[in-house]
Amino acid sequence: MSTDEYPDRLRWRVNGERTLYDNRWVRLVQVDVQAPDGNRWWHHVVRLNRVAVAVVLDDADRVLMLWRHRFATNEWGWELPGGIVDGTEDGAAAAARETEEETGWRPRLPLRRLLGYQPMPGMVDTPHEVFLAHGADKVGEPTDTEEAAIIEWIPMTEVRDLIDNGKVLGSGSLVGLLLALTAERR
Known part of the structure; x- marks a missing residue:
């Protein structure tokens, strides 16, 4: 229908x-x-605001993630890099910019849009977009000090256990990782 x-x-x-x-x-x-x-x-x-999230995979089948504390829920967990899309900025450009600012890694272009969604459409209007990048180059240290975190390349073989054990925070990270584990892995 x-x-x-x-x-x-x-x-x-x-x-x-x-x-x-x-x-x-x-x-x-x-x-x-x-x-x-x-x-x-x-x-x-x-x-x-609109949010863009990046799933950055490397040649060793690992995903770029951040371990951080979120004060609103007082939780520690793994997240994908991402953040607010500035003004008229393209979502893919925002995902790449946020990745570099938060991790010091610049995703290799082009980023491919996997999907867009609304995580809580009953009471919250916050469009999310998830993008996929294959590879990244280390260009320096993170420049976004508000997003200070531990940055690691996590083997994709460990991602499902992290999700199952509640170690992944936020819908953008969950949706992006689940896509990477399913449709994007074929």
Whole structure:
């Protein structure tokens, strides 16, 4: 069934939106919605910037990752490099830039877009894109001191165990690694 064939009676209606809080990182809004059953209310939505994540694989079948602490959830774990897409920047360019800033490794071009998705579309609007690079060149030390981390090339044979044991943080990292383990490995 194509999206054109879905009955209009199942569509949520948006009647307006008002901003409650806004800065360069996050915008909290209330959206005046009407559900398919006719009920209408103000629903909270968090709007975040577009994010680009890089899966960088080397010739030894390893993936470039960062071990870091995330204060919001007070967790340590492995992540893929990535971050916010600046302004009109292309997603692939952002993934390459973020990789170099966070790790000191410059992905070899071209990066290939694997997919785009919304990790929590019920309450959060934050478009994510995942890109794949084959190879990278060490160009220096990381320049993004806010993202300070331990940087390692992790064998792909260890990735599934890291995921199973809760050692991978964030949907961008999980989605990217699962793609690398499945469709991209064929």
